[in-house]
Amino acid sequence: MEFLEAAQTLQENGWLSHTPVAFQDAVLSRATFHHYRAGEVILRCAQPGNAIVGLAQGCLACQLPPRVDASSLVHLFAPGSWTGELAFFCGGVRRVDTIAYTDSYCMRLSKTNLDKILKDDPGYWQWCNLLTALTFDVTLMTLDALTTFDATARIAKTLKRLAIISEKTSLAKTSQADIGAMAGLSRKGAHDALKRLEQMGVVRCGYGTVDILCLDALEQVIQGVKSKA
Incomplete structure (x- = not known):
């Protein structure tokens, strides 16, 4: 460049x-x-x-x-x-x-x-x-993500923040441990939450990559967890 x-x-x-x-x-x-x-x-x-x-x-x-x-x-x-x-x-x-x-x-x-x-x-x-x-x-x-109790919603909010800032749904090459750190979760906690989001068809996880398949679906996960509180 x-x-x-x-x-x-x-x-x-x-x-x-x-x-x-x-x-x-x-x-x-x-x-x-x-x-x-x-x-x-x-x-x-x-x-x-x-x-x-x-x-x-x-x-x-x-x-x-x-x-x-x-x-x-x-x-x-x-x-x-x-x-x-x-x-x-x-x-x-x-x-x-x-x-x-x-x-x-x-x-x-x-x-x-x-x-x-x-x-x-x-x-x-x-x-x-x-x-x-x-x-x-x-x-x-x-702060909103870090003060959210549910781990899946916390990861969802962290991913949403990164996507909004980058204006992209394909995030920079990032380890699950680092995503967990930004969400205030352990590596295992982040892995389990990402796995749940992947099973829901919201994200796709690869080696060092996370693709958000639908921002609207990610928001629905966040709102859905909120409604259960």
């Missing part, structure tokens, strides 16, 4: 696709293009928020600080997603690590360059606020 292709992907997907062309141009003209290898730390926890990163190709993972009792994986980012804005806008330190889940191509915008953009046009702050709102929405979806 080259710079122009990455820029086009970010203009057509996610946060920037909801902003004016002038703002898109201001951001992308000041961003730098990077290739990260799988497993490489892109934004490190407890470090100053001096940049945000937009994913053009591949998959990024959001992880809490390492724990000995459970996986720290929280969320997977699809192309079009941007991350790192909380510490970036607030001036604090990062609460999570962002790593390359797979080989990934990204745009990186430094705080210095964003400050220049906002100095030239303070009205652009509304589009920065939009990024924060989009992230907050993902956070609420994550």
Whole structure:
């Protein structure tokens, strides 16, 4: 992937696709293009928020600080997603690590360059606020899944969140253990829940892959479990 292709992907997907062309141009003209290898730390926890990163190709993972009792994986980012804005806008330190889940191509915008953009046009702050709102929405979806008692519904909500964010029903190559971690379940718990969803004809599981066969059916599973509560 080259710079122009990455820029086009970010203009057509996610946060920037909801902003004016002038703002898109201001951001992308000041961003730098990077290739990260799988497993490489892109934004490190407890470090100053001096940049945000937009994913053009591949998959990024959001992880809490390492724990000995459970996986720290929280969320997977699809192309079009941007991350790192909380510490970036607030001036604090990062609460999570962002790593390359797979080989990934990204745009990186430094705080210095964003400050220049906002100095030239303070009205652009509304589009920065939009990024924060989009992230907050993902956070609420994550909390909704994690506070759901039924394991099948919890997995269904986690899959729905990943599908909505990626705007795809074929998810990035993801292990059942990682899906379980994002749903707050053990590997066995995730496997059993995915098996139930597969038997219901809602998903198809392969080696390291999960395909959602019907988002409407996934929603019906979620609503069905809700109605039994």
